[in-house]
Amino acid sequence: MTTAEDFSVAERMPARASRLSAALRFARKNMLGAAGALVVVIMILMAIFAPVVTSYDPTANDFGVMLEAPSNEYILGTDQYGRDLFSRIVYGARTALLVGFLSAFIGATVGLVLGVASAYFGGTFDLIFQRFMDVLMAFPLIILALAVVSIGDALPIGDTFKVILAITIPFIPRCARIVRSSALAIREIPYIDAARACGFGHARIILRHMVPNVMAPYLIIFTASVGQAILIEASLSYLGLGVQEPTPAWGLMLRGGAEEYAESAPWVAIFPGLAITLAVFGFNLFGDSVRDALDPKLRQL
């Protein structure tokens, strides 16, 4: 009675072990990618265990300790409101990861479906769709994001989700275009004709037969976009258009105080920027090695 279960477990065990050793082999061969993955993992752990790692509330003002230099008590010093910089950076990782992953995921996924559909239907639909994507590509990214954030003011969604929406929309055409070019080649492969001959509907052919075959470019774009999304979120927050105070966000930490006190309290300007750089660096390195592993031809991405 239990044989079937036992069998499946026994079968899965070696697979998992070999997957681990494959990952280790990959890491040894690909030092930069492994370094990137390490940064990503540390960042995720930091975000999850933020209350454990830090000993101060990231949003609590303490005017007794404004602009304190890094010390044993405040590892990275404090800002102009006496908030612990280390706590704010650790909690800021939550904002960065949430915005980074969600906007990259939604942008890449919507782009995937639209790109595949455009390649599959072809003809006038494809032509019009391509022109529309051209327009979105030519449109200045920050301005598009700014307009979306302003429109989002009327919608009943939080600041963070407004930012996610604003970053997602410019991502869609970039993903759709790359996926479309891969999907165009797949459309010519006979199994699509076969599926059509079987009488399957368009939705089924797109989702079951085409989408799984463009997973490589999709994953590449997804991983490459996370870092970019974190960077755009930081830029928007720096401009005051993104996440709002007192939510801890790296870009926001560089707004105002950082420039004003740059000379007397350089730590306020240095550490949040370092956090952004490291995070984006890690995600980019990781994304690069994913690309090299899945499809080295897309190197120009």
Added chain:
Amino acid sequence: MAKYVIKRLLLMIPTLFGAAILVFLLMRAIPGDICYLRMAGGGASVDLDVVRQCRVDLGLDRPLWVQFWDFISGFLVGDFGKSMWTGQPIFHEVALRFELSLQIAIMATAVSILIAIPLGTISAVKQDTWVDYAVRTFSIAGIAVPSFWLGILIILGILITSKAWFGQSWMPPITYRPIWVDPWYNLSMLIWPALATGYRYSAVATRMTRSAVLEVLREDYVRTARAKGVFETLVIRRHALRNALLPVITVIGIEFAFLMGGLVVTEQVFNLNGIGKLFVESVENHDYNMTQSLVMLVVAIFALMNFLVDIFYAWLDPRIRYVR
């Protein structure tokens, strides 16, 4: 060739028209309008009659399609209208700021070429040595460093070094003077934003140079050149680099197009009054005319740069003219 140029030129029209529709609708989808904003700024109570009169004055009470036709037809004859916020002609408002932003964009592109081509070439020639790894890390870092943070660091660096060397803090000037009026003053102001932006934009070009040179170095004519005893430096300069430059030029051209729309953050850090800042202000003020004009300007530059890159390619490689 002429046929290709015309075809490619015609393709720009739907892009421009689409951008016009998009910006027109986007701006009007933002809740609130300029009249309400202006009144609310003045006092607590808003006189609705004044708001209505203001809307009539600015033509905002007309049907959308009339407003759109007004915008498009004005553009076709080169009349950009007046800023709704200041009442000044837009052409006049944009001209000086555009000059400043264009200069930064050109200087940043120059910086990125000066970084990308030598570093990319060295990295390819010394493939898989520590030099290659150092260059690649430097260029990947360029994409990761936010340009506003680099800007803050540059300002901090200037403050500290000027204090250490001259005893007092020096800051780059803030008011803009054209380069032909006071070149030294102009450069001491704009070199810093150009460095901060140029480094960032050099990253992609460096990687492109590297892979292009690597590819060319494997070609037969490079082997032939080496076999007949041409000096290695000459082989790289004349045979390899020259042939590798084509994709690099493309990348730089396309980046320049993106640069015009991407200066918003840099201008904020260095407190420059360029079109990036004007852009943000106009969206926040609901100044429809101004935002529309700026978007059309940036999109037109983008479309034109892409057009030029394509033409340049087709001119060099005749096969492209027939494929598309």
